[in-house]
Amino acid sequence: MSQLSSEILLVPRGEAGHFLPAALGWMGKRTTVTHHPGEANHVLCLPVLDFVRLGFPDANGRLDLLQPGDAENLRAGRAALLLDLSNEGPGLHAPTFEALHRNLDGLGIPRDRVILVSQNRMLRLDYERLYGEGLRFWTFEFFPLQVALWLDAEAGPRLFPQHPLDRTGYAPFARDFGPARFLCQNAALRWHRVLLYRWFQLNGMDRHGLISFHGIGADNPKAGGINVFHAPPEIEAAFAPLLADVGDWIPRQARRIDPPAAGTDMVMTLDTRAYADCDLTIISETDFFEGGVERVTEKSLKAAATGLPFVMVGAPRAVARLSELGFHTFGSLIDHDYDPVTEPAERLPRVFRSIERAWADCRSDRAAWHRRAREQAEANVAHARHGLLPQLDRVMVAPLLERLVRFTETGALVH
Known part of the structure; x- marks a missing residue:
């Protein structure tokens, strides 16, 4: 208007x-x-x-x-x-x-x-x-609107002048050497993030990714969000093997992908270097087990804006929401069959299978993965800079x- x-x-x-x-x-x-x-x-x-x-x-x-x-x-x-x-x-x-x-x-x-x-x-x-x-x-x-303003090529500088967005030289898939790598950033302690972190460990994927997980230590200001030693009955019943012996593997100190002094914030900053070093991103959203929620947050918009193919660990229809906002969702590379599933205990195993398949494809032929994803990836980067704000x-x-x-x-x- x-x-x-x-x-x-x-x-x-x-x-x-x-x-x-x-x-x-x-x-x-x-x-x-x-x-x-x-x-x-x-x-x-x-x-x-x-x-x-x-x-x-x-x-x-x-x-x-x-x-x-x-x-x-x-x-x-x-x-x-x-x-x-x-x-x-x-x-x-x-x-x-x-x-x-x-x-x-x-x-x-x-x-x-x-x-x-x-x-x-x-x-x-x-x-x-x-x-x-x-x-x-x-x-x-x-x-999401705040971040769209920040990402926009024309409007952005006026919003977060204290946290300038460093776009210098950024492009998806800029690293053309070394093994494949994925990115997964986590902040406040939530059950889906605990389960995802443990699933990475049990499947050996923690050795191949840039994973932030702030754990339950005093250096995580949001560590008190849940009590990891007393899971709700429905989560315990569905995911007991992943939660077994949680006291032996849950980090007591934040595991970060950024230097502590950098103060990376899930709203106010975007670590373009971390995305530039990766080929796939696993978006750990705010909502998963909460019923009756349909939304995405700034976490999804920032990840989509970097152009990497993604798997969404979030609320139902979160992938569809990104599509409605004009982003490509890499349907030819990523199986998003989990997206419409409303029951969390059914959705999370499907998310795990989607990550597993995507990561296997990416690792087996990284160059082919780049070729198949590049057009959509570059379109998403351009959309974040010029199209997302008008769409919102x-x-x-x-x-x-x-x-x-x-x-x-x-x-x-x-x-």
């Missing part, structure tokens, strides 16, 4: 976490951020920051950030309440939504005036299945702005 027919008034409440207004500002979209909307239709932007906060008793589940008169404007139809969760993509958690319902009812705020914005496109379907009509759900992916603008930003314009002009909220 190049020009809006009406002025969209965004009214921030709270101090930090206004992801969506910031993103629209970066995109140069004509919106007005104001604390004094007057009698015009306006959108109250409430930062959630973390999904579970909506269910916390303190701060009334974030609703105490609203100011006097806000609830009255919501009841009168002059305002809509946007819960900004565009930094996360949770599945439906009934206790959190029930707490949100109670808090809204206590303030007399109609549920149909409330929009929850998250990265997860499945959330609305699960909510309606459980509760019927009520909240509105819109999709907006803050970190078309499929994500413009539809959201159209909804906001409709509300501004008519007071009607749509899904």
Whole structure:
């Protein structure tokens, strides 16, 4: 949408976490951020920051950030309440939504005036299945958009000036000597990453890859995400052989592929040297065992942007999502039959088989692998620099702005 027919008034409440207004500002979209909307239709932007906060008793589940008169404007139809969760993509958690319902009812705020914005496109379907009509759900992916801005050849430098993206001399498959190598980067401790790391070990692949795995030591600030010694029953039942004797093999110190002083961050930096040294990348996404989640994060976009063929260890339809965003997915080299499978215990073995087959092909004839992948790889690098940002603008930003314009002009909220 190049020009809006009406002025969209965004009214921030709270101090930090206004992801969506910031993103629209970066995109140069004509919106007005104001604390004094007057009698015009306006959108109250409430930062959630973390999904579970909506269910916390303190701060009334974030609703105490609203100011006097806000609830009255919501009841009168002059305002809509946007819960900004565009930094996360949770599945439906009934206790959190029930707490949100109670808090809204206590303030007399109609549920149909409330929009929850998250990265997860499945959330609305699960909510309606459980509760019927009520909240509105819109999709907006803050970190993927942030990275698309950063990757874009024209827009990028203005976003992360403290972390310049070094594209100098980068091209996929630039290393034409030595054995094949794969890349797998992991950050926060999650069950699929623990299982993947152990699977690499048991299959001898840890000797052939650049693998980061931060383990459970004190030098991993995200080591407390799970207790690796007490797996959930469904994970234990499905993957007990991989988890056996976990205390003997789980790293107590972070195993990094970058120097500690470099501070490689999964959002703010891209280690092009690591990708340049590899022929295949295994994308260890944020979500795997969480039900009712469909999204990709910046991890996938950055990996796709480097052009290497990839296997996705993530949520269902993550590969399809990258295709929708304009990336080639190397279907002639990689078997992505795992992608539509919703049951994690079935999907992960299929992911393992896909990695195994792709890696065998890559190792057996590295030159042929390069020849077969190069055209798609170079197209993906070019798409990240010139096509990804316009694509996100078309499929994500413009539809959201159209909804906001409709509300501004008519007071009607749509899904």
